[in-house]
Amino acid sequence: MVLASAPAKVILVGEHFVVENEPAIAVAIDLRAYVTATKRDDDLVFLKSLNLGITDSFRESESVKLREFKPLEVIIRELERRTGSWIGLNIVINSKIPVAAGMGSSAAIAVASTLAISRILGLELSRGEVSSIAYEAEKIVHGKPSGIDNTISTYGGAIVYRKSEGFISLDCNFSGYKLILADSGIPRSTGEMVAKVRRLKSKYPKVMDPLYHSAGRLTIEAARALRDGDFIKLGELMNINHGLLSAIGVSNEKLEQLVYAARKAGALGAKITGAGGGGYIVALASDDIADRVANALKSLSKRVIISSVSKEGARVEQ
Numbered sequence: 001m002v003l004a005s006a007p008a009k010v011i012l013v014g015e016h017f018v019v020e021n022e023p024a025i026a027v028a029i030d031l032r033a034y035v036t037a038t039k040r041d042d043d044l045v046f047l048k049s050l051n052l053g054i055t056d057s058f059r060e061s062e063s064v065k066l067r068e069f070k071p072l073e074v075i076i077r078e079l080e081r082r083t084g085s086w087i088g089l090n091i092v093i094n095s096k097i098p099v100a101a102g103m104g105s106s107a108a109i110a111v112a113s114t115l116a117i118s119r120i121l122g123l124e125l126s127r128g129e130v131s132s133i134a135y136e137a138e139k140i141v142h143g144k145p146s147g148i149d150n151t152i153s154t155y156g157g158a159i160v161y162r163k164s165e166g167f168i169s170l171d172c173n174f175s176g177y178k179l180i181l182a183d184s185g186i187p188r189s190t191g192e193m194v195a196k197v198r199r200l201k202s203k204y205p206k207v208m209d210p211l212y213h214s215a216g217r218l219t220i221e222a223a224r225a226l227r228d229g230d231f232i233k234l235g236e237l238m239n240i241n242h243g244l245l246s247a248i249g250v251s252n253e254k255l256e257q258l259v260y261a262a263r264k265a266g267a268l269g270a271k272i273t274g275a276g277g278g279g280y281i282v283a284l285a286s287d288d289i290a291d292r293v294a295n296a297l298k299s300l301s302k303r304v305i306i307s308s309v310s311k312e313g314a315r316v317e318q
């Protein structure tokens with residue numbers, strides 16, 4: 001049996017602006033998706049999601065029946081192809097990451113699955129290979145994903161991403177600080193929010209262009225702050241980033257309430273994370289203030305998570 005895990009992600013700065021080729025920073029957090037893989041004596045591949053409460057199975061000549069398992073089928077076929085034979089497997093998914101929350105749960109499951117299944121099949125893949133196989137699975141879930149989610153989930157830590165240039169790892173040490181995540185309870189669609197921002201940008205290009213430029217500069221400053229361990233500066237930059245996200249139309253009353261409650265309770269910075277319009281906010285606080293920030297948010301949000309940045313990306317647990 002092989003048990004592997006991979007972390008969720010949070011976008012620290014730069015969402016939306018990244019769509020127009022400005023840089024963004026994402027970090028891995030210590031919420032993980034776990035996948036176990038065991039070999040079977042027959043040629044069946046049996047799949048189970050403990051989170052969704054669903055099971056499915058397929059053989060080499062068949063397909064999965066449930067679309068939820070299609071990404072996993074893509075991963076398994078690619079890995080079985082690399083072994084040169086077909087081996088029956090039992091795969092069990094157990095993820096601690098909220099779904100449809102902008103935290104990259106599908107990517108973390110894809111990455112953890114790729115690692116667990118490759119190991120049980122005796123394949124030694126590089127991190128790059130794990131990430132790119134998971135990316136193929138992500139295409140089924142998200143159409144044309146940027147690749148940020150599978151990358152951060154595979155490598156862990158923090159990365160700067162720019163569409164035209166790809167990813168670089170950021171050397172940083174988050175110890176002594178926590179990220180507090182709070183759910184607005186409002187469902188959101190990344191695609192719709194991206195389209196909304198695009199409309200505003202094409203209506204007011206002269207007004208919006210400087211905001212994009214500003215966001216790009218902000219990400220570069222935030223990368224420096226992270227590298228220098230200057231969390232006060234990072235918090236201030238997160239606050240400015242939130243202002244820019246409000247300006248481009250992805251905030252709302254509930255998100256503002258959460259952001260201001262976090263700041264009032266002592267967070268160094270607080271902002272929307274991800275697409276906005278709903279979903280989560282992220283606040284930065286020192287370890288001693290994190291509980292206070294979380295408690296303030298709990299009066300406004302049904303789901304509040306205190307998390308640390310995870311240095312480690314995908315790993316084999318046992």
Ligand code: PMV
Pocket residue numbers: 014015016017018019101102103104146190194273274275276279
């Ligand atoms: O889906 P989320 O919440 O992880 O946010 C996606 C980030 C955007 O910048 C809004 C879209 C994108 O493709 O980068």
